[in-house]
Amino acid sequence: MPSDLTPADPTPVLTLLNGFRASQVMFAAAELGLFDALAGGPKSVADLAKSLTLNADALERLLSACAMLGLLSLTDAGFANTPTATAYLTTASPNRLLGYVNYSNAVLWKLWDHLPDAVRDGGHQWKRVYGTDGPIFSQLFRTDADRREFVLGMHGYGLISSPVVANAVDLGHSRTFVDLGGATGHLAVAACRRWPNLAGVVFDLPEVIEQARELIGPTDVAGRIAMKAGDFFADELPPGDVYALGRILHDWAEAKIVKLLTRIHAALPSGGMVFVAEKVLHDDKTGPDWAVLQSLNMLLVTEGKERSLGEYAKLLEGVGFRDVTCHRTGAPLDVITAVKV
Numbered sequence: 070m071p072s073d074l075t076p077a078d079p080t081p082v083l084t085l086l087n088g089f090r091a092s093q094v095m096f097a098a099a100e101l102g103l104f105d106a107l108a109g110g111p112k113s114v115a116d117l118a119k120s121l122t123l124n125a126d127a128l129e130r131l132l133s134a135c136a137m138l139g140l141l142s143l144t145d146a147g148f149a150n151t152p153t154a155t156a157y158l159t160t161a162s163p164n165r166l167l168g169y170v171n172y173s174n175a176v177l178w179k180l181w182d183h184l185p186d187a188v189r190d191g192g193h194q195w196k197r198v199y200g201t202d203g204p205i206f207s208q209l210f211r212t213d214a215d216r217r218e219f220v221l222g223m224h225g226y227g228l229i230s231s232p233v234v235a236n237a238v239d240l241g242h243s244r245t246f247v248d249l250g251g252a253t254g255h256l257a258v259a260a261c262r263r264w265p266n267l268a269g270v271v272f273d274l275p276e277v278i279e280q281a282r283e284l285i286g287p288t289d290v291a292g293r294i295a296m297k298a299g300d301f302f303a304d305e306l307p308p309g310d311v312y313a314l315g316r317i318l319h320d321w322a323e324a325k326i327v328k329l330l331t332r333i334h335a336a337l338p339s340g341g342m343v344f345v346a347e348k349v350l351h352d353d354k355t356g357p358d359w360a361v362l363q364s365l366n367m368l369l370v371t372e373g374k375e376r377s378l379g380e381y382a383k384l385l386e387g388v389g390f391r392d393v394t395c396h397r398t399g400a401p402l403d404v405i406t407a408v409k410v
């Protein structure tokens with residue numbers, strides 16, 4: 070029994086008191102354009118303060134915090150981006166996560182401020198925070214700029230996980246990989262690269278397909294990937310023998326998931342596969358850490374949540390799928406496959 074003589078470990082509380090401060094250091098540095106300003110090489114505090122019109126003393130504290138967090142290093146020539154910042158926090162990097170960092174700072178941060186309200190209401194907080202109502206993706210894509218940032222954020226994440234996800238399942242005998250809600254096509258691109266037998270189709274809302282063209286066009290497998298605009302709840306699904314759902318099911322409440330899975334089941338030929346890429350919760354739902362926190366993010370932002378394998382299996386088997394199999398990857402996303410018999 071802890072007492073004042075043998076106190077309990079305060080580390081989790083002390084760490085969490087700093088958690089939001091550390092996130093805000095990265096958000097502020099990205100918003101101020103520090104990582105882009107250092108993309109050409111190290112700079113002194115004075116030079117950076119002058120070129121970005123910032124207060125030099127305050128800037129030095131922010132730069133020091135970035136160095137402490139592993140985003141910058143201090144060299145003889147001044148502060149420099151670390152390889153992590155160069156890869157993920159600069160606009161010119163093909164692997165950038167900057168879109169999601171900016172979106173988290175500008176949009177999600179304010180929603181998370183209302184976590185207690187969300188736990189009281191059991192629902193997302195768009196109306197309370199932004200005064201808006203309507204379909205989830207019209208909220209997420211409130212402006213063209215928000216939509217571009219969000220989609221680029223998905224892309225950055227996707228580039229980390231999709232090569233691993235595409236390798237996790239044997240698609241050597243499949244023909245057409247239809248990525249529903251495929252956004253920028255990173256999963257279809259990774260699948261076509263890994264499996265030369267595959268053709269890909271990226272299906273998403275019209276405004277997202279426009280952005281997908283810009284990112285799929287320059288890839289080495291662009292010639293094998295078609296792009297189609299539509300609504301997966303209402304429009305005819307492009308024909309295929311594998312339907313991928315990458316981070317789609319976690320957006321929706323059960324009734325809509327059942328509707329979508331039922332449509333996919335009807336569209337698949339016998340022997341066809343549904344390929345669900347999500348971070349799967351442990352059975353007791355206390356891990357993995359990313360999925361547990363993402364489930365709260367989904368509460369604040371969407372109609373959905375993260376689920377355990379048992380919950381996905383129930384949904385898939387409920388609409389007629391069989392052979393539900395979980396392929397844990399160690400990457401930010403796992404894969405669950407199921408077959409139409």
Ligand SMILES: C[S@@+](CC[C@H](N)C(=O)[O-])C[C@H]1O[C@@H](n2cnc3c(N)ncnc32)[C@H](O)[C@@H]1O
Binds near residue numbers: 224273299316317320
């Ligand atoms: C969370 S994002 C995931 C994107 C992508 N699969 C990935 O993993 O990066 C959800 C995607 O579903 C798309 N989407 C939402 N509602 C849709 C609908 N009714 N029909 C087609 N696509 C939709 C969004 O535009 C967005 O690209």
